[in-house]
Amino acid sequence: MSTFLVNLDNTIVNVALPGIRTQLHPSVSGLQWIVDSYLMTLAALLILSGSLGDRFGRRRVFGIGLVTFAFGSLLSSLAPSTGWLVGFRIVQAVGASMLNPVGMSIISNIFVQPRARAKAFGVWGAAVGLGMASGPVLGGLLVQAWGWRSVFWTSVPLALAVAVCARVFMPESRSPVHRKPDLIGQALVFVLLAGVIFTVIELPRLGAGSARIHGGLAVVVISAVALGVVERRREAPLIDFRFFRSIPFSVSMLIAVLTYAAMGGFLFLNTIYLQDVRGYPPLRAGLYTLPMALGTVAGAQLAGLLVRTRGTMVALATAGASVAVAAAITGTVIGTDSSLLLLAGYVLLGLGFGCANTPVNNTAMAGMPRSRAGVAGALASSSRQVGQSLGVAVFGAFAGLGVGVGGNRSAAFAAASLPGWCVITGTGLAIIALGIVASGQGARRSAERVAADLEEQ
Template identity: 50%
Template sequence: MTASPPSDLPPRARTIVLLTCCLSVFVAGLDVTIVNVALPSIQRALHTSVSGLQWATDAYTLVIACLLLLSGSLADRFGRRRVFTTGLAVFTVGSLLCSLAPSLGALVAFRALQAVGGSMLNPVAMSIIATTFTEPAARAKAVGAWGAVAGLSLASGPVLGGFLVSGLGWRSIFWITVPFGVLAMVLTTRYVPESRAARGKRFDPLGQVLVVALLGPVTAAVIEGPRQGWGSPLIVGLFAVAAASGAGLVAAEGRRADPLVDIRFFRSPAFSGATLIALVALAASGGFLLLNTLYLQDVRGFSALHAGVVTIPMPLALGVFSTVSGRLVAAKGPRPALLLAGLLLAAGAGLMAGTGDRTGTWYLVLAYVVFGAGCGLVGTPITNTALAGLPRDQAGVAGAIASTCRQTGAAIGVAVCGSIVAGGSGGFLASGRAAWAVLAGCGGATVLFGLVSTGRWATARAERNGRQSSTQEMEVAR
């Protein structure tokens, strides 16, 4: 622990901390869009199917989703800078190993290792930001800047990925994140102060096992359902395991003094609404990236570089509207940003449902800008709503729960859309329309959950629960 807590740092030091945290999201975001551009090349090089591509993508998002809560609690207990630095090191090593993968199985395993490190990056960085910028307006602006960097990384990914894949092959997309990871480690060690919760949580092995047993089978069932048959014993068994694990998680964590998943958080309608919004909004984002990559390169015949260039407007819009979202939330609260985000997500996916094998570039750019703007607007209000009324000492775990829902949503979006395309007849365009319609529905659900979670009743409950949680924490500390 430093002599001064992060919130007492002078303005210049706080800015350096924010920039260092932003570098981590740049590394993680760059990896996402670079990999998506390279999927068709990976499919050809490793002779895999669409379901294989789903595993190459979901191995990363699923492992992150399973470990985010653990990483958040470890950061609160043992030190956020320590866990953050460890995550950067593991992520960088995983990236290097991915570039050397000789087979699909090895790539999936190394992507999972990447995800172990990735689980310690964005949510821990968010908790560092939350404890550094404690004023609501300053926090909203900091989160908005963080989202803008995410948009910049996503914007860089398609072009850089396309250039690398076209010139050096798909393995080079993993090389590029290594120097950024090393730089982030150096900056973190030098500039980010150590911080931890006043009373960290004890390790909860049962809770961690139940989280894995809930999220893993659901994603596996959705990916393998079209190939195995939805009524097959394997798929039915996977869903049954997930359902039992979910029930066990609620029962076990409700009785534990230091739960991995604090059920008290979900008493707040605002927090519960934020987690649902994270699920559906990020399902739309994950599914969109997969479908768009397959559409551009398999249906339209674009090269990786051409596909990357055409897609640039989407992450650029994401970056611009992330900044807008931070200022909008600081001035008006999360409600306007959430409602507009949901409408734009639905509109963007709806536009893509109308594409064909000769759709004009201007139409694609319009769809990308609309959808990217929705993605940019939704991030900041999700985070602010999730943290509203919760004790600051639990920022790591609360942020990790919200991030878990983001990653789970992205994994499910990829799994559902990939399954629709893989199990459909009549080619990609026919089955793709159904998948785009599902994503448009996710945008509509974002609007609905946004209305409920930001109403007066939900806001009042969040404030009351926050006061009760703070009182309980003080009593336990005594």
């Protein structure tokens, strides 16, 4: 349920953006910041939260995260301006960062057999996909009935109820290896991600010649170099670069970034298109994405079956092919009045997204020592949030170009968003290729070497 809540909040806000724009009057870049402030903070803190769960107890950190998430949701529902909403979304993300990696770590420690773990991650993947894909549907219903603030306050009682259930039913677990928090590394990660997101979001508005854009790029380069230097010298780094010597782990991180960038960009473009271009009310726009939610649930279950019976490569190939075909179909339909093909594209995208989660999780965690499950899970979760935030930042620029012009808005949006659909199609093909790389004998041997190296510490 906590996984469903966090991922629901990733996307439920999308359908509320037009309502937020009507009342708070943010620009397109302001709308992007409302979404990406949450995703960026979530991505930056996931690794630290996973490490804290390993050290201080996963159930304890999990409960603190749920209460903080509820508090941030309540504050967001009361935000008087765009700036305050962005700030309160950061509070939400601080709490949410304590949920996903700790949840993955708990799964890894309870389900130690590969087949059982694959099945458990199938259920987890269904919760992730259902939360993200059903966000627009539930958001549309809430916005149309009670306004945009309702998408935040409805999370409060659910989060508190889950916190009580976790306290009663969840067993406590922690790593026998106690690692000191790496606050310097954490700060550098946050600065690096903030610099990247700022540059991507503000580039269309400020232009490539802007001193602020040059400053953003300088911050990205300096923080990236400093992070590499600092982390390699620390005894207990925030990011242990030895993880990335495992080819399956590294490839799974890249696939997660690509998959979530495609999904995040797709949902952001879809919200603008259905409400601002086609003129649909929030509920109808949300209902149009219901096939995507159903496809995600089906894809998650299919992926769990494929991973158990055919291996991760087949599951990832299915995911990549579905994403590529979905984007190709949608790119040709945008700008027309066709709804049948548009819905077919939504089903296929949901199927591909659902199929990707389980093999990515299984590949990332395979062979990792149980004592490092929290950090490995946090890296996997962080890569997803980085991908989604980049998707919103990049594809949001296309939406701004299409909606910000006069005349035939449908044709303008179709032309402006075409590069985005091409990129998502290429992303699907890249997932297939990376799945092949991650499934080879050399990849498995690299994972075994890294696991042995980490066990010695």
